[in-house]
Amino acid sequence: MTLLTIAIPSYNAQDYLHYCVHSLVIGGDAVEILVINDGSSDQTQAIAEDLAARYPNVRAIYQDNKGHGGAVNTGIREAKGRYFKVVDSDDWVDSRAYLKILEKLQVLEAEHTPVDAFISNFVYEKEGQSRKKSMSYQDVLPENRIFGWEDVGAFSKGQYMMMHSLIYRTDLLREVGLVLPEHTFYVDNIFVFTPLQAVQTMYYLPVDFYRYFIGRNDQSVNESVMIKRIDQQIKVNKILVDQLELDQLTNPDLRSYLLNHVEITTIISCALLNRGGTVEHMMKKQELWHYIRDNNPALFKIVRKGLLGQLTNLYGYPGRKISNAVYKIAKRIYGFN
Incomplete structure (x- = not known):
């Protein structure tokens, strides 16, 4: 069984897709990368197909435009991995943190102790700012061990989990029937909120894994x-x-x-x-x-x-x-x- 599926919702992503995928392919056979072209009008499909031809762990999927939520839904449906992660096409991951996460997921698999949610830090990569802010949970979550909600401390108002910090067990997403609204922005809130209600076991690795790029004028969070x-x-x-x-x-x-x-x-x-x-x-x-x-x-x-x-x-x-x-x-x- 594939260890991890990474879905990349991609809409008119020709300027970012190469960099995103290249940060992920080092996962090798343990990782399945789904580039989901959500009805783009630029060269996204051609780039996705070229990446799929060059890397055996990359698959290009085309769909009519359904929005970010619709692309995530396709990823969940197509995923073959034990775990599921969403990486947006204009973001990327840190290679050292990525390999540490894969190593820990492999240990959990070898010990037959899968968790419902695997959590890591993410970093705000804000355009024009050299100082990067990391969203860390080291004062809230136990580190380097399996734990439940009874072991979780109090989150501050400025501290929260986002799609960027979460890797879910794929079957959990299917068991809760997670289907995100199509043609709707900001559904990453639902992606976090709905499955968390069914999560019982978690693992936190305190590494700055996901690099969340913000600062473009056309971004949904502008x-x-x-x-x-x-x-x-x-x-x-x-x-x-x-x-x-x-x-x-x-x-x-x-x-x-x-x-x-x-x-x-x-x-x-x-x-x-x-x-x-x-x-x-x-x-x-x-x-x-x-x-x-x-x-x-x-x-x-x-x-x-x-x-x-x-x-x-x-x-x-x-x-x-x-x-x-x-x-x-x-x-x-x-x-x-």
Whole structure:
């Protein structure tokens, strides 16, 4: 059985795809690399086919455009690996950390102790900045051993797991029936949130593995782009609200983490709507809070009465000033530019 499948959702990725794939092929036969061309109009397909011809562990898959979520869905369906990882086409991985992760996954396989989630650090590679920020979990997660939620410490508001830090057991993704919405941005939140609810065993290797490139003006996490696509951010936000059943979560550590995840997502939505600033944006913010109140009252009481929830709902000039300060905090939390 292949050890690891890496899916690369690729849309008009001709300028980045070579670099991304070249950082991954050193995994050799242990790794299956799926380049999923999501209906690109540039040379992505030709590049993917050339890479597949040159490297036996690369496979080129073409599909009509379905968005990032649709490409991830295809990757899960096609994956042959024990574990599954998503690497976006404009990102890459550190080779030394990559080989250490593969070595540890092979040990887990040899000892017949597979885990549901394998976690590592990721690094913000922000364009124009020489100092890179690493998202680390060394003060929260036990290192170099299998552990469960009862062993997890308290995450800070600026500390969270993203798609970049997670490798899931492939069968777990299939068992929970993970299907991401198509033609929707920001579904990586769902990719993290939904399977985590079923995760029981984890392993954390504290290496800076994933290199998350941000800073381009056309990126989905660019501020102006996020405000333009705010309806998609709200759509994902509501999906998380619907999935979070607080009274069903018996493990307090898992409950705390998932609650924190939804709270951060909601505060980001509100901060972006405040930043948009129009009457329409304010109406959408009010509608989001009404949705949370009506569909998840327990969550509403916690998030709305929290400090950040209160600060993003102040009115008048002082309120806007404070909301802008909250927005800056949200930027650091989420990593958008």
